[in-house]
Amino acid sequence: MLFPALGLALAGVCALVLTAEARPRGTQGTRFAALSGPVQADAPVAVAVKRQQVGDNTRLIFDLSREVGVSAFVLAGPDRVIVDLPEVNFQLDAMAGQPTAPERAKGKAKDAPKSTELISSFRFGHLGPGKSRVVIDLGAPAKIVKAFSEKMTDGDPAHLIIELAPTDAAQFAAAAAQAPRPTRVVTPDVPKKPEPPRIKAAQSDKPLVILDPGHGGVDTGAAGAFDSVEKHIVLDFAKELATKLEASGKVRVQLTRTSDVFVSLGGRVKLARDSGAGLFVSLHADSLREGGVAGATVYTVSDRASDREAARVAEQENQADANAGIEVAEDQSDVTDILFDLTRRETRAYSHVYARTLVNYWKVAGKLNKNPQRSAGFVVLKAPDVPSILLELGYLSSKQDAESLMSREWRDKTTNAVAQSIESFFAPRTPTKAEAAVGVDHNSTGTIAVRSENGASSSLRSIIP
Numbered sequence: 001m002l003f004p005a006l007g008l009a010l011a012g013v014c015a016l017v018l019t020a021e022a023r024p025r026g027t028q029g030t031r032f033a034a035l036s037g038p039v040q041a042d043a044p045v046a047v048a049v050k051r052q053q054v055g056d057n058t059r060l061i062f063d064l065s066r067e068v069g070v071s072a073f074v075l076a077g078p079d080r081v082i083v084d085l086p087e088v089n090f091q092l093d094a095m096a097g098q099p100t101a102p103e104r105a106k107g108k109a110k111d112a113p114k115s116t117e118l119i120s121s122f123r124f125g126h127l128g129p130g131k132s133r134v135v136i137d138l139g140a141p142a143k144i145v146k147a148f149s150e151k152m153t154d155g156d157p158a159h160l161i162i163e164l165a166p167t168d169a170a171q172f173a174a175a176a177a178q179a180p181r182p183t184r185v186v187t188p189d190v191p192k193k194p195e196p197p198r199i200k201a202a203q204s205d206k207p208l209v210i211l212d213p214g215h216g217g218v219d220t221g222a223a224g225a226f227d228s229v230e231k232h233i234v235l236d237f238a239k240e241l242a243t244k245l246e247a248s249g250k251v252r253v254q255l256t257r258t259s260d261v262f263v264s265l266g267g268r269v270k271l272a273r274d275s276g277a278g279l280f281v282s283l284h285a286d287s288l289r290e291g292g293v294a295g296a297t298v299y300t301v302s303d304r305a306s307d308r309e310a311a312r313v314a315e316q317e318n319q320a321d322a323n324a325g326i327e328v329a330e331d332q333s334d335v336t337d338i339l340f341d342l343t344r345r346e347t348r349a350y351s352h353v354y355a356r357t358l359v360n361y362w363k364v365a366g367k368l369n370k371n372p373q374r375s376a377g378f379v380v381l382k383a384p385d386v387p388s389i390l391l392e393l394g395y396l397s398s399k400q401d402a403e404s405l406m407s408r409e410w411r412d413k414t415t416n417a418v419a420q421s422i423e424s425f426f427a428p429r430t431p432t433k434a435e436a437a438v439g440v441d442h443n444s445t446g447t448i449a450v451r452s453e454n455g456a457s458s459s460l461r462s463i464i465p
Contacts, residue, residue: 044068045089047157049096051119057145057165058118060136063157064088064149072147072162075325076176081136082325083147083162088132090124094220094229097122118142118164125217126261127324133218133262135325136162141172207278207426208252209245210271212380213238214284217262219323222287224396226406231260233405234283237393241415250423251278262324265379272386279354279422280388282380285405286313287397294398295369296414298358299390300351301382302375313392314376343385350387358389358421365417366410367394367401391418 048063071084098121120139127133142164151158167175213235215221221230235257242253254275256268272280286297297313305311321327359372369392381388393414394401404410 043087043089044158045091046124046160047091049092049124054163057163058142059164060119060122060134060162062124062134062160064160065157067149067151067158068160070147070149070160072144073179074142074144074172074176075179075327076173078322079138079141079172079176080325081138081142081144081162081164082179083134083136083160084127085132085134085160087126087130088124090126090132092124094125094232095223095227097124098220098223118166123218123220123323125219126259127217128261133325134162135218135323136164138164141167141169143167143171143175206250206252208254208275209422210254210256210275210277210280210386211238211242212256212268212272212280212282214282214317214380215262215320216257216260217324219262219320222285222396224285224287225399225402228285228396228402228406230285230287230396233285233396234393235260237405237411237415238283240411241418244415244419245422248419248423251426264321264324264326265318266321268380269383269386272388273383277386279425280381280383280386281418281422282378282388282390284317284390284392285401286316286392286395288395289397292398293369293395294401295367296362296372296394297369297392298355298362298373299378299381299392300355300373300375301348301378301388303377305376306374307371309371310374310376313374314378317390318377318379340384347383347385347387351381351389354387354421354425355389357425358391358418361417361421361424362414365413366404 044067045065046062047065050061052059052061068085068088072081074081117139120137122134122136124134125132143166145163145165147162149158149160213231215231216235217231219231221234223229238255239258242255245251245253254271254277256271257263268282269280299310299313305314355373359368362368362372378390381390394405396402396405
């Protein structure tokens with residue numbers, strides 16, 4: 001597959017409004033989920049959301065253009081309420097349910113008291129074809145009193161109402177244990193036998209590059225200065241990069257998502273493997289409590305993190321599925337198959353070569369972090385047979401980086417650099433000193449071969465035609 005190119009006030013005389021109604025603000029287009037991708041033409045529209053306190057209970061109320069079916073349950077670790085809906089067009093500020101920047105900084109302080117509010121934050125978005133989801137992060141154990149949609153009177157919006165009440169930890173744990181658990185098991189596929197170099201059909205005679213805009217849908221990712229939201233910034237970057245790569249005619253390109261939709265980490269990896277990709281590039285934008293850290297960083301996968309910062313980033317990015325309310329059971333068994341180990345070793349060598357290539361091209365066009373090449377156990381980079389890197393474009397917590405990431409001029413320069421680095425990676429040539437050090441050879445046909453520890457050369461798959 002090639003790269004494709006009414007808010008009304010809520011009634012409630014006895015209710016105390018805790019937060020202001022969230023409505024679209026047309027001056028900040030990158031903030032709105034509805035602007036990022038297509039939804040069903042007849043999908044109901046959410047135009048406003050607010051929280052209300054009624055006695056000890058807390059309500060989360062969305063204004064909808066019509067009623068929808070609702071299913072709700074709780075999950076533990078972290079404690080959340082999951083509300084499943086048919087596809088909804090959320091015409092809301094993507095960060096409407098998240099703390100403001102000052103609140104986030106205050107909450108991360110070492111001496112910050114733990115929140116006792118039932119709803120500490122919430123997220124919403126497209127989960128998949130015909131599906132949307134609201135995820136409510138709990139500040140204290142809660143039970144679902146009701147979760148339903150109703151039409152009030154003619155001329156008024158329909159309401160999606162989720163009402164929560166305090167409960168104790170034991171009752172919450174019992175409810176979470178009975179909840180439906182759509183579990184995804186991450187299990188590596190062990191090759192049964194070596195694959196010969198692939199002979200590609202005429203219409204597929206170019207290497208395939210998978211661009212992976214991180215987060216999306218219910219998983220917003222990081223937020224920072226100038227109302228910047230990670231999931232929108234990286235999608236814009238991926239689309240522009242894909243356009244340039246396609247225009248060069250040297251590679252084929254596919255995106256893991258082309259709109260504001262959630263894709264699981266395993267789904268991203270599966271797409272790369274099933275399509276026989278020659279390179280997987282995951283795009284992200286980080287955020288820190290400290291605003292002084294800036295610049296791009298390129299990550300590869302490793303069993304042990306290169307440093308504490310790399311470990312923090314990997315832990316944060318690996319939470320994507322949990323942020324969307326998806327339970328993940330990762331296979332912890334050790335794979336000892338010799339062929340699998342050799343394939344994985346070769347793939348990691350390719351990944352390191354491309355990471356170094358990307359750093360060299362990026363430093364001409366944009367700012368690099370002081371330690372620009374790192375490694376850690378990123379789930380999304382664990383395909384054993386697809387060279388994979390994760391590019392953090394910068395830090396949204398840095399005003400300088402956030403301003404750059406939202407700049408068309410910056411995006412034009414840096415996408416040019418990444419496109420050139422990808423084309424260079426696939427170009428047949430004499431190995432550089434760096435490549436020779438990790439045992440990578442480029443033969444005359446463009447096939448990359450990696451020498452094993454005993455010096456023998458092997459090539460289980462051709463990633464270059």
